[in-house]
Amino acid sequence: MRLGADRRHVPIHIVCDLIHVLEYLWRGARCLHAADDPAAEQRVAGWALGLLASRIDEVIADLKAHATCLPTDRRDGLKAAVRYLTSHRAFLRYDQALEQGWPIATGVVEGTARYLVGDRLEIAEARWGLAGAEAILKLRGVIATAISIGTGLSMSTARTSALAAAVTRTDTPSRPDLTSHCGRAAPIHHRRPL
Numbered sequence: 001m002r003l004g005a006d007r008r009h010v011p012i013h014i015v016c017d018l019i020h021v022l023e024y025l026w027r028g029a030r031c032l033h034a035a036d037d038p039a040a041e042q043r044v045a046g047w048a049l050g051l052l053a054s055r056i057d058e059v060i061a062d063l064k065a066h067a068t069c070l071p072t073d074r075r076d077g078l079k080a081a082v083r084y085l086t087s088h089r090a091f092l093r094y095d096q097a098l099e100q101g102w103p104i105a106t107g108v109v110e111g112t113a114r115y116l117v118g119d120r121l122e123i124a125e126a127r128w129g130l131a132g133a134e135a136i137l138k139l140r141g142v143i144a145t146a147i148s149i150g151t152g153l154s155m156s157t158a159r160t161s162a163l164a165a166a167v168t169r170t171d172t173p174s175r176p177d178l179t180s181h182c183g184r185a186a187p188i189h190h191r192r193p194l
Contacts, residue, residue: 016091018105022048024084027077028063031070051085054095060085 005012025044033040050059060082067078085092097104117137128136 013097013100013102014091015093015097015102015104016088018048018051018094019107021051021084021088021092024081028066028081029077031074031077032066051092052094052098054093056085056089056092 001012001014022044025047026040028047029040029043032043047059047062050056050062063078063082063085067075067082070078094104
């Protein structure tokens with residue numbers, strides 16, 4: 001990824017997904033606590049807060065210290081967490097990411113994709129051409145943005161404006177492909193509110 005960005009002279013900032021990092025911290029906590037022990041959650045929360053404050057070395061040192069107190073056969077999760085944090089140290093600058101307003105977990109991205117794409121395009125028996133799917137995604141994106149920033153656009157105004165903009169743009173086909181795979185009109189009975 002960095003090579004491609006360097007070749008294009010584009011600066012990139014890579015941040016490890018916090019949810020993925022938490023999985024390693026949980027593996028470490030399971031070495032120290034029983035599955036139902038509330039102290040495991042507190043320990044993971046403490047380590048996570050340390051990472052969010054960019055006290056990476058302190059978290060790694062704590063994980064190592066706990067590993068040395070355990071029998072060899074119970075250290076695997078702690079050792080895995082130490083290896084991961086050590087090898088990804090440069091990508092754990094959550095304090096900088098948060099300061100810049102960057103996402104530190106993919107939940108927002110995955111949720112947005114599920115909302116924009118899945119709810120609309122994964123309708124049973126519906127067939128989408130590329131242009132039609134793109135027009136619908138643009139429309140849903142405009143509506144979701146308008147609603148989230150509170151522009152006061154009504155749903156019908158947002159739908160009409162966004163669809164007109166998406167369909168008439170010069171970089172997209174002039175009309176969305178609203179036909180099924182066999183050339184008939186897409187089934188109307190599958191319409192759901194945007």
